[in-house]
Amino acid sequence: MRPIMGALVATAAIAFLPATALAEDGESVLEFKLPSKATAEQLIKLGYDLGDGLDQSQPGQVKATIVVTPEEKAQLEAMGYPAVATIQTPADVDALRAERQATIDAEAAAKAALDGAAGAKTRKAAVGTVRAQHADYWEDAGGRWISIEGTTTEASVTNPCPVVNNRAQCAYTGPALVASWYGADGQQVGTGTLQAYLDTDVTPVAPYLYHTGKFRLGDASTIGTPMPTTVKIASATGDVATMAVSKWVGNGAPEYAQGFKQDFNTHYVDPQEGYARITALADEFPNIATVQALPNKTAGYQRKAQTIVGMSTAYTGQLTPLPAAADQAKAVVVTSKAWGHEGGNGIGIRLVNPGAADEPLVVGVSNNRMIRVNLATDSAGAITTTAKDVVDAINGNAQAAELVTASLYRTSTGTGVVTPGTATSLLSDWLKAPASYPRGPQTVKMLRIGKHQDGTKTGVFIYCQEHAREWGTPLVCLETAERLVRNYGTDPETTQLIDNLDIFIVPTINADGAAYSMYDNNTQRRNMVNYCASNPTGNNDPFARNSWGVDLNRNFTVGSFFDGFQGAGNVCTGDTFAGPSELSEPETRNEAYVQTTYPNIKFAMNVHSSGGYFMWPPGAYKPTTRETLPYPPYGTLNYFDQTAAAVLDRIYNYRHTAVLPSQTGPVVDVLYSAAGNSADEAYYSHGIVGYDFEIGASKVLPNGQSQSTGFQPCYGAVGTGGGTGTCNANLVNEGHDEGMEFANGNYALLAEALAYENDTAAPKVDAVTGSDRAVTFKSDEAASIYYTLDGSTPTTASTEWKPNRPREKPDPVVVPVGAALKWIAVDFKGNVSAVQTKAFTTTPGDVGGTVPATLALTLDGTPSFGPFVPGVEKDYATQTKANVISTAGDATLSVSDPGHLTNGAFTLPEPLRVSLSKTTWTAPVANDKVDIGFNQLIKSTDPLRTGTYSKTLTFTLSTTQP
Numbered sequence: 033m034r035p036i037m038g039a040l041v042a043t044a045a046i047a048f049l050p051a052t053a054l055a056e057d058g059e060s061v062l063e064f065k066l067p068s069k070a071t072a073e074q075l076i077k078l079g080y081d082l083g084d085g086l087d088q089s090q091p092g093q094v095k096a097t098i099v100v101t102p103e104e105k106a107q108l109e110a111m112g113y114p115a116v117a118t119i120q121t122p123a124d125v126d127a128l129r130a131e132r133q134a135t136i137d138a139e140a141a142a143k144a145a146l147d148g149a150a151g152a153k154t155r156k157a158a159v160g161t162v163r164a165q166h167a168d169y170w171e172d173a174g175g176r177w178i179s180i181e182g183t184t185t186e187a188s189v190t191n192p193c194p195v196v197n198n199r200a201q202c203a204y205t206g207p208a209l210v211a212s213w214y215g216a217d218g219q220q221v222g223t224g225t226l227q228a229y230l231d232t233d234v235t236p237v238a239p240y241l242y243h244t245g246k247f248r249l250g251d252a253s254t255i256g257t258p259m260p261t262t263v264k265i266a267s268a269t270g271d272v273a274t275m276a277v278s279k280w281v282g283n284g285a286p287e288y289a290q291g292f293k294q295d296f297n298t299h300y301v302d303p304q305e306g307y308a309r310i311t312a313l314a315d316e317f318p319n320i321a322t323v324q325a326l327p328n329k330t331a332g333y334q335r336k337a338q339t340i341v342g343m344s345t346a347y348t349g350q351l352t353p354l355p356a357a358a359d360q361a362k363a364v365v366v367t368s369k370a371w372g373h374e375g376g377n378g379i380g381i382r383l384v385n386p387g388a389a390d391e392p393l394v395v396g397v398s399n400n401r402m403i404r405v406n407l408a409t410d411s412a413g414a415i416t417t418t419a420k421d422v423v424d425a426i427n428g429n430a431q432a433a434e435l436v437t438a439s440l441y442r443t444s445t446g447t448g449v450v451t452p453g454t455a456t457s458l459l460s461d462w463l464k465a466p467a468s469y470p471r472g473p474q475t476v477k478m479l480r481i482g483k484h485q486d487g488t489k490t491g492v493f494i495y496c497q498e499h500a501r502e503w504g505t506p507l508v509c510l511e512t513a514e515r516l517v518r519n520y521g522t523d524p525e526t527t528q529l530i531d532n533l534d535i536f537i538v539p540t541i542n543a544d545g546a547a548y549s550m551y552d553n554n555t556q557r558r559n560m561v562n563y564c565a566s567n568p569t570g571n572n573d574p575f576a577r578n579s580w581g582v583d584l585n586r587n588f589t590v591g592s593f594f595d596g597f598q599g600a601g602n603v604c605t606g607d608t609f610a611g612p613s614e615l616s617e618p619e620t621r622n623e624a625y626v627q628t629t630y631p632n633i634k635f636a637m638n639v640h641s642s643g644g645y646f647m648w649p650p651g652a653y654k655p656t657t658r659e660t661l662p663y664p665p666y667g668t669l670n671y672f673d674q675t676a677a678a679v680l681d682r683i684y685n686y687r688h689t690a691v692l693p694s695q696t697g698p699v700v701d702v703l704y705s706a707a708g709n710s711a712d713e714a715y716y717s718h719g720i721v722g723y724d725f726e727i728g729a730s731k732v733l734p735n736g737q738s739q740s741t742g743f744q745p746c747y748g749a750v751g752t753g754g755g756t757g758t759c760n761a762n763l764v765n766e767g768h769d770e771g772m773e774f775a776n777g778n779y780a781l782l783a784e785a786l787a788y789e790n791d792t793a794a795p796k797v798d799a800v801t802g803s804d805r806a807v808t809f810k811s812d813e814a815a816s817i818y819y820t821l822d823g824s825t826p827t828t829a830s831t832e833w834k835p836n837r838p839r840e841k842p843d844p845v846v847v848p849v850g851a852a853l854k855w856i857a858v859d860f861k862g863n864v865s866a867v868q869t870k871a872f873t874t875t876p877g878d879v880g881g882t883v884p885a886t887l888a889l890t891l892d893g894t895p896s897f898g899p900f901v902p903g904v905e906k907d908y909a910t911q912t913k914a915n916v917i918s919t920a921g922d923a924t925l926s927v928s929d930p931g932h933l934t935n936g937a938f939t940l941p942e943p944l945r946v947s948l949s950k951t952t953w954t955a956p957v958a959n960d961k962v963d964i965g966f967n968q969l970i971k972s973t974d975p976l977r978t979g980t981y982s983k984t985l986t987f988t989l990s991t992t993q994p
């Protein structure tokens with residue numbers, strides 16, 4: 033305990049008691065409310081243990097964190113200083129210590145399991161509980177990295193757990209997983225603890241998804257040193273899983289050919305600039321490009337004109353601060369009947385003090401523009417009119433009601449007596465786009481690129497800026513479009529793409545919101561429609577105008593908010609407002625129109641920002657159960673992974689941006705649930721593969737730290753600024769570069785679509801046998817594999833080879849003795865392989881099962897003597913092995929006459945000699961190894977001709993008792 037410093041000290045107000053000493057561990061950390069800093073200083077003098085800081089953020093009081101025993105707490109409260117919050121109790125500390133020790137023990141146990149795997153096992157392993165699912169390596173500006181994922185079947189989480197801000201604060205209680213990675217020589221080069229990933233969006237209990245960890249292997253100076261080859265993931269309960277490391281990006285995706293034209297953006301664009309650019313492209317390249325107006329005009333870059341009168345301060349368009357309670361009660365919100373640009377702007381209203389006693393409330397309109405409200409007064413000449421009175425009077429006046437609607441402020445009942453205005457207040461839509469920017473409903477335009485726009489070619493739909501504030505996204509669409517049309521006929525790849533695909537590009541889906549974000553409210557995400565206007569609880573005043581609109585990527589019909597899915601809402605000011613009903617918005621109906629009208633569209637890319645993601649369905653789940661929309665077949669998920677490999681590698685080509693493995697996959701597994709999103713609509717309603725980009729991957733700095741890009745990073749150099757102000761030096765050219773690298777990604781996506789268009793070959797799948805007849809399949813392309821073990825012919829209705837959980841790898845198929853494994857494979861195009869079979873023979877004496885007659889001989893590779901040195905006598909030797917499998921009663925191995933090695937017309941003088949370690953068997957045999965020795969004598973006078981001497985020998989395995 034700290035020494036007691038003070039004797040009893042009296043102040044004018046209160047007697048201070050000295051702190052009493054007690055044992056340490058009975059102390060709590062509490063927050064106390066003190067009247068002043070001086071009080072805190074006196075308490076310190078008395079020996080109280082105040083923390084390092086005082087909270088003086090609220091005027092008239094000081095909050096101090098004080099370490100107290102129960103007695104000290106009572107003393108402080110007796111002095112009049114209440115404890116207002118508990119920071120920590122002794123029980124908290126005990127729990128913290130226990131948690132710490134449990135974590136240490138668990139990690140130590142997992143490490144022990146790893147050591148056991150590396151050498152002799154020292155404890156009984158919980159076999160089969162751990163699975164390794166990802167081990168990915170890459171290099172970027174921050175150095176060398178590995179990302180590792182695995183799962184344990186022994187995972188568990190606390191239940192119940194507190195829910196804070198709609199997030200389930202559960203703790204993972206299963207065994208710890210530790211990963212280690214190894215070089216080609218088998219030496220461990222690093223180790224780290226994996227973190228359990230719980231989906232805390234799911235309440236009341238956050239489910240366990242998997243364990244993951246990203247580890248920096250070295251800074252950029254270590255680039256070029258070898259990547260680890262193997263990863264082991266160990267559980268504290270003893271099981272260990274192993275997997276090979278893959279190179280995630282940097283695998284040598286195609287670079288553009290010499291002379292390829294690119295880099296067409298110079299600045300962030302507003303929607304009209306984007307539409308003008310695609311229109312100009314269609315005009316310039318009419319042989320391959322057409323521009324089309326989508327059928328549903330937007331609700332409009334427009335607002336009703338509004339103002340607020342009756343408050344103590346005039347309303348001049350401000351968004352903050354919100355009026356104080358007294359002003360809320362006096363506020364009269366006035367909204368024009370006409371849109372601002374169609375006559376609402378400039379309507380005037382003034383609440384006038386008549387300056388005389390006993391005046392009545394009177395509303396008059398002059399010039400059909402100016403509304404004058406003469407307020408009522410009492411016998412003393414004081415104004416008596418309330419906000420409610422004004423609202424009723426305006427709405428009850430036919431002339432005024434033709435121009436405007438009056439309403440109370442949000443939930444106010446309008447009981448406050450209004451303050452007259454000193455001047456006329458003019459209604460405004462408060463829109464700030466230049467007058468040249470069109471008001472009212474907008475036409476959304478789409479560019480169609482293709483030599484054959486007749487529906488016969490595979491269609492790809494690339495659309496950008498559903499979310500208004502994502503300024504980089506239209507640049508991705510525009511850069512993609514310009515690269516395509518401007519390289520046609522000169523760049524071979526582009527020419528192939530345009531000759532064989534049908535490409536649809538919309539630079540901005542959300543035209544109204546995008547204009548609003550560009551000119552009015554840069555953080556606007558949604559469109560501009562004000563559904564709060566019909567909301568009785570208000571938010572229909574100009575203070576709220578930046579919180580209106582529908583989240584277009586939540587307004588679709590599949591897995592929607594209206595279907596009970598997670599990740600959208602029905603609050604008109606919510607940032608993920610789903611709208612009043614599915615497809616209520618013209619922008620989303622435009623997307624549905626494209627997907628319905630062009631059934632040849634097979635692939636879609638919904639370009640968003642930010643964070644650096646590449647995702648696909650499913651994208652939504654139910655809130656409490658986490659029941660997702662159905663996962664596509666495993667072969668289709670493999671196809672998505674195959675596409676991702678190509679796309680991410682090509683994004684990487686531009687400036688070594690790595691879209692992370694943990695941010696690549698189904699939306700629900702790597703981001704969150706987005707009820708009613710566009711990609712799910714494409715996939716589940718139209719059979720279109722709906723991909724999503726989130727451009728703007730966090731920029732990795734040389735020190736290994738990451739810099740988030742936000743929605744509007746600076747476009748160009750320092751000093752050019754972004755949507756939010758001054759350019760961050762780490763993000764120089766970020767806006768420009770995101771457009772370039774994700775246009776690369778779109779090129780790879782188109783190349784994959786072309787490969788799909790041209791794919792007529794069935795997948796080739798091998799069954800690879802591990803130990804104990806455990807078979808895994810290896811395919812030359814992404815495929816769904818269906819198999820049987822009962823001898824029946826497999827179909828697509830047979831068992832699919834797939835993992836137990838999302839993102840895992842499938843377990844091997846264990847083939848029972850005597851059974852035949854039969855399988856077919858279907859690629860994403862639908863090409864189906866012939867039925868293949870693998871059987872495992874019984875050994876003689878086993879019960880049941882027939883053995884096909886087998887006499888199999890295989891040789892290991894081609895033996896070589898190495899170089900012969902002329903003029904030096906030497907007997908050269910080499911060897912190989914033969915593998916013998918025989919179901920026969922006996923077997924004999926023989927070799928043809930070796931003769932002499934020859935090199936064209938030249939023959940070695942000395943004969944080739946061959947020896948066999950075993951040549952006869954008197955019973956069936958499996959995988960018996962025979963050593964085959966070869967000898968060749970070269971004498972000092974033997975003439976040798978430059979070149980290779982060789983000889984083909986025939987080995988024969990024969991039987992007399994088949």
Ligand SMILES: [Zn+2]
Pocket residue numbers: 498499502640641642
């Ligand atoms: Zn978005």
